[in-house]
Amino acid sequence: xxxxxxxxxxxxxxxxxxxxxxxxxxxxxxxxxxxxxxxxxxxxxxxxxxxxxxxxxxxxxxxxxxxxxxxxxxxxxxxxxxxxxxxxxxxxxxxxxxxxxxxxxxxxxxxxxxxxxxxxxxxxxxxxxxxxxxxxxxxxxxxxxxxxxxxxxxxxxxxxxxxxxxxxxxxxxxxxxxxxxxxxxxxxxxxxxxxxxxxxxxxxxxxxxxxxxxxxxxxxxxxxxxxxxxxxxxxxxxxxxxxxxxxxxxxxxxxxxxxxxxxxxxxxxxxxxxxxxxxxxxxxxxxxxxxxxxxxxxxxxxxxxxxxxxxxxxxxxxxxxxxxxxxxxxxxxxxxxxxxxxxxxxxxxxxxxxxxxxxxxxxxxxxxxxxxxxxxxxxxxxxxxxxxxxxxxxxxxxxxxxxxxxxxxxxxxxxxxxxxxxxxxxxxxxxxxxxxxxxxxxxxxxxxxxxxxxxxxxxxxxxxxxxxxxxxxxxxxxxxxxxxxxxxxxxxxxxxxxxxxxxxxxxxxxxxxxxxxxxxxxxxxxxxxxxxxxxxxxxxxxxxxxxxxxxxxxxxxxxxxxxxxxxxxxxxxxxxxxxxxxxxx
Amino acid sequence: xxxxxxxxxxxxxxxxxxxxxxxxxxxxxxxxxxxxxxxxxxxxxxxxxxxxxxxxxxxxxxxxxxxxxxxxxxxxxxxxxxxxxxxxxxxxxxxxxxxxxxxxxxxxxxxxxxxxxxxxxxxxxxxxxxxxxxxxxxxxxxxxxxxxxxxxxxxxxxxxxxxxxxxxxxxxxxxxxxxxxxxxxx
Numbered sequence: 001x002x003x004x005x006x007x008x009x010x011x012x013x014x015x016x017x018x019x020x021x022x023x024x025x026x027x028x029x030x031x032x033x034x035x036x037x038x039x040x041x042x043x044x045x046x047x048x049x050x051x052x053x054x055x056x057x058x059x060x061x062x063x064x065x066x067x068x069x070x071x072x073x074x075x076x077x078x079x080x081x082x083x084x085x086x087x088x089x090x091x092x093x094x095x096x097x098x099x100x101x102x103x104x105x106x107x108x109x110x111x112x113x114x115x116x117x118x119x120x121x122x123x124x125x126x127x128x129x130x131x132x133x134x135x136x137x138x139x140x141x142x143x144x145x146x147x148x149x150x151x152x153x154x155x156x157x158x159x160x161x162x163x164x165x166x167x168x169x170x171x172x173x174x175x176x177x178x179x180x181x182x183x184x185x186x187x188x189x190x191x192x193x194x195x196x197x198x199x200x201x202x203x204x205x206x207x208x209x210x211x212x213x214x215x216x217x218x219x220x221x222x223x224x225x226x227x228x229x230x231x232x233x234x235x236x237x238x239x240x241x242x243x244x245x246x247x248x249x250x251x252x253x254x255x256x257x258x259x260x261x262x263x264x265x266x267x268x269x270x271x272x273x274x275x276x277x278x279x280x281x282x283x284x285x286x287x288x289x290x291x292x293x294x295x296x297x298x299x300x301x302x303x304x305x306x307x308x309x310x311x312x313x314x315x316x317x318x319x320x321x322x323x324x325x326x327x328x329x330x331x332x333x334x335x336x337x338x339x340x341x342x343x344x345x346x347x348x349x350x351x352x353x354x355x356x357x358x359x360x361x362x363x364x365x366x367x368x369x370x371x372x373x374x375x376x377x378x379x380x381x382x383x384x385x386x387x388x389x390x391x392x393x394x395x396x397x398x399x400x401x402x403x404x405x406x407x408x409x410x411x412x413x414x415x416x417x418x419x420x421x422x423x424x425x426x427x428x429x430x431x432x433x434x435x436x437x438x439x440x441x442x443x444x445x446x447x448x449x450x451x452x453x454x455x456x457x458x459x460x461x462x463x464x465x466x467x468x469x470x471x472x473x474x475x476x477x478x479x480x481x482x483x484x485x486x487x488x489x490x491x492x493x494x495x496x497x498x499x500x501x502x503x504x505x506x507x508x509x510x511x512x513x514x515x516x517x518x519x520x521x522x523x524x525x526x527x528x529x530x531x532x533x534x535x536x537x538x539x540x541x542x543x544x545x546x547x548x549x550x551x552x553x554x555x556x557x558x559x560x561x562x563x564x565x566x567x568x569x570x571x572x573x574x575x576x577x578x579x580x581x582x583x584x585x
Numbered sequence: 586x587x588x589x590x591x592x593x594x595x596x597x598x599x600x601x602x603x604x605x606x607x608x609x610x611x612x613x614x615x616x617x618x619x620x621x622x623x624x625x626x627x628x629x630x631x632x633x634x635x636x637x638x639x640x641x642x643x644x645x646x647x648x649x650x651x652x653x654x655x656x657x658x659x660x661x662x663x664x665x666x667x668x669x670x671x672x673x674x675x676x677x678x679x680x681x682x683x684x685x686x687x688x689x690x691x692x693x694x695x696x697x698x699x700x701x702x703x704x705x706x707x708x709x710x711x712x713x714x715x716x717x718x719x720x721x722x723x724x725x726x727x728x729x730x731x732x733x734x735x736x737x738x739x740x741x742x743x744x745x746x747x748x749x750x751x752x753x754x755x756x757x758x759x760x761x762x763x764x765x766x767x768x769x770x771x
Contacts, residue, residue, distance in 0.1 A: 309674035
């Protein structure tokens, strides 16, 4: 049953056939035919953002909290270039996003037409793949292929650039099931011989550790389930990157906290001292490894990753396993079970005793004294008062992001949306909008710094228009806190342009948008204020005035090894030296 | 920050690790990459090399399967073993790349390059150029009273050697195709 339709109608039909229920976008001249089709149907909801970067971050929030691809629709030229930051963010964090951009008519391409930009050229390095569709006959197939590429293998953003004349012209629509099978079919199963070698190493390892990342979450719920079963059955400690938080519950008995530059002392020390490091869906990022030549010096390393280019990129691997996390974990569990589910329990018991010693230094300790709210205290209270809710957390980028990762606990995957790889200030607010759209009844909180938050504050309009009760929990130190911290520690306390001299009154700002504003500057009022925020049925800007010069610890200064952390003043450093012989600088 | 014993004003620290730990033995590899022949595919490959800081010594591209819309890109690159592995893996993840073969590893392979050289000269120099061309089995494809255009085919080293010899004999201009390479039969 061949169906003739215009390119614009094809776009909407293809999205429906791909199971899309919401798109984030902003109209403009080169996408008017598609917007006309969007207007004439009710299956797909369109969320009008206030800036195209916001559309992509919202789609990322939607994608990360649901596991489904996020869809963005923007116009040509500035619409597309504004989306570039969001697209790059999605590439770095492997988030499946399908971006549809309008383009000037094919016969005007290359003529410097109004709102023309070389969109596929500009986005080629920041998408997983992109297409310029020059014939309406190819449009529906290309969109189906785009969804396939975005969601298979290592997920990522893709872009389809659609000239206006292609939207107007008619052709036959090809449904997904009739679309030519793509040659892009990433390897899912791991090499069974290498997996068996890894199991052999696991059976005898004295100080093994699981180092997990966002790949576990991207692989899906089955991967999380298999991972949890394997970790609990083996009794091996597990740490995770920023991106992987929630793949193992924070309350789980084998959880030793996040690792990396601002990771927990015990997690970093365990990475340094382990003898078998099993990397599952993480990529040895430079925020994780610290100094490479001192990285985990005594360990054999296994690396499970669906992207072959991640393996041996920065760290030499003894057991390279290319494959999907869930598939490989199933294989690994089967092999381990067939061989009798053995581990070196006695040695692992000693290993845990060592880890418990490291835990005793209590690296996240802080003292809330006086009339100024410590940011750690604010997050501690936020955790206490919200952890029993159906809760989703987004963050912006900076100190508050690291504190959120340290002080909030994540029991499940897809509950934590943060910009890891690209470190995009301005990510969190629009992401929280995307999350709330996907989960209308959940408590969605964006933990923010005031500087990051201001980068996409125009999205207040979106939050209010769609009555999205997103809570903007701003830790306001009137500083670019992380920049200030580096300047204090490494640049002679010369605070070059790291403070904001003209901040808005956030309560009035909220009110100007028709939302609720709350200000809190007294630790004694904090609980009540947080409860007021939670109980308000609508968007809230919570201006939490915190200590201005607080630093984020623990911290591995760059160029240092995992066992060379800087600790906060409240950590019990004496025990640490006794326990691990660590060098603390 | 005195409690933390970090030296004030220390600038030797950086936000990034400034100590690369890779081996510095540089190897030369010839890669054959089979790609979909579609607009922008060469830009993807070249963009990968420039974006990630890899070297391209030579690059040739042409359609090899008209029916299947496939082109073959032959790339000669240099880098440490780790970088070469990365280049292959990164090429492999480009969606329109079907296959990446490292001819240097999978070899033995045959490498050939074609060059055109215009040499002008008179008298003894002109005779000498012609004599050397004969030795190198280069063909004369154009001739005037005071110039030749030679066509030479061979491994890149042979083309190098020939052009070095032609330089003092009046080499005016040279055009090289870059390397085409193929595995030898078993």
